[in-house]
Amino acid sequence: LSPDYYANICPEALPTIKKVVEAAVYKERRMGASLLRLHFHDCFVNGCDASNLLDPTPTIDSEKTAVANNNSARGFEVIDQIKAAVDEVCGGPVVSCADILAVAARDSVVALGGPSWEVLLGRRDSTTANRTLANLDIPSPFMDLPALINNFKNQGLNEKDLVALSGGHTIGFAQCRTFRQRIYNASNIDPVFAEERQATCPRTGGDTNLSPLDPTPALFDTAYFNNLVKQRGLLISDQALFNGSSTDYLVKIYTLYPEAFWYDFARSIIKMGNIKPLTGNQGQIRLNCRMVNY
Numbered sequence: 001l002s003p004d005y006y007a008n009i010c011p012e013a014l015p016t017i018k019k020v021v022e023a024a025v026y027k028e029r030r031m032g033a034s035l036l037r038l039h040f041h042d043c044f045v046n047g048c049d050a051s052n053l054l055d056p057t058p059t060i061d062s063e064k065t066a067v068a069n070n071n072s073a074r075g076f077e078v079i080d081q082i083k084a085a086v087d088e089v090c091g092g093p094v095v096s097c098a099d100i101l102a103v104a105a106r107d108s109v110v111a112l113g114g115p116s117w118e119v120l121l122g123r124r125d126s127t128t129a130n131r132t133l134a135n136l137d138i139p140s141p142f143m144d145l146p147a148l149i150n151n152f153k154n155q156g157l158n159e160k161d162l163v164a165l166s167g168g169h170t171i172g173f174a175q176c177r178t179f180r181q182r183i184y185n186a187s188n189i190d191p192v193f194a195e196e197r198q199a200t201c202p203r204t205g206g207d208t209n210l211s212p213l214d215p216t217p218a219l220f221d222t223a224y225f226n227n228l229v230k231q232r233g234l235l236i237s238d239q240a241l242f243n244g245s246s247t248d249y250l251v252k253i254y255t256l257y258p259e260a261f262w263y264d265f266a267r268s269i270i271k272m273g274n275i276k277p278l279t280g281n282q283g284q285i286r287l288n289c290r291m292v293n294y
């Protein structure tokens with residue numbers, strides 16, 4: 001992978017992606033969060049190959065219905081828009097859907113006030129998807145720290161990557177069903193915060209009601225980490241990062257030095273973007289991100 005992969009083939013590709021992302025985020029701030037999450041959910045399942053964009057067919061074991069994605073992953077229409085715009089400006093399908101996901105994630109973070117980084121490019125798109133693997137490899141919000149560390153380790157990512165990338169939860173929302181257990185049963189939670197969240201997440205029903213993942217869900221800032229220190233993490237997996245164990249110090253560092261979070265997030269997301277890319281003549285450049293070329 002290289003940062004100037006499209007410099008000669010299609011110099012307008014990256015500016016075009018940026019424009020569409022900016023318009024989508026302007027229309028709905030949450031879309032920035034949703035696009036960042038799509039890149040993560042792609043890379044954790046068989047590498048960054050846009051496997052998570054494939055719609056179900058008799059031969060495609062779509063990841064869209066895996067537990068973590070079902071009625072949750074969003075932003076597919078924006079990816080379609082980007083793909084159409086980029087193919088138009090490039091005069092054909094030269095930019096892969098996997099690269100579009102990586103660039104859209106960066107442009108989303110920037111649009112919400114976060115750090116920028118140079119995206120490495122040249123990934124190609126898969127011809128398959130794997131729902132079973134998505135269920136195994138995308139981490140669950142109910143995991144404790146050892147499980148999270150192990151999950152990231154399986155992707156070649158370390159504890160620092162885990163904490164830095166979890167900082168992605170500085171933007172966006174979660175559904176009641178993902179944090180109900182915590183706000184009713186946990187002991188490592190600020191009781192005032194628990195009660196606040198309970199107001200929109202009842203014990204029964206309201207499964208899809210949304211809560212912000214941190215107090216400023218449309219701003220890429222360090223409020224997520226400030227919250228963890230106050231036992232105001234929304235998900236069990238969020239609070240696990242600051243719960244009297246080995247990652248506490250990293251959380252503390254990010255609250256004290258926002259630039260350190262900026263720097264580490266950028267470094268770790270580049271590392272995540274390098275997970276098992278298809279290159280050379282592997283895979284294909286899809287014509288439609290939702291379908292394998294026939």
Ligand code: HEM
Nearest residue numbers: 033034037040072139140141165168172173174175178237
């Ligand atoms: C560490 C393990 C992680 C777990 C267990 C986890 C779990 C979750 C869950 C349960 C949600 C809410 C989904 C819903 O209710 O529909 C969510 C949302 C989100 N996650 Fe994660 N996540 C993790 C890591 C990451 C990483 C590494 C990133 C990106 C760098 C990320 C980015 C996001 C974003 C931006 C949202 C909000 C999406 C939206 O509002 O549409 N997460 N995550």
Ligand SMILES: [Ca+2]
Nearest residue numbers: 042045047051
């Ligand atoms: Ca993938």
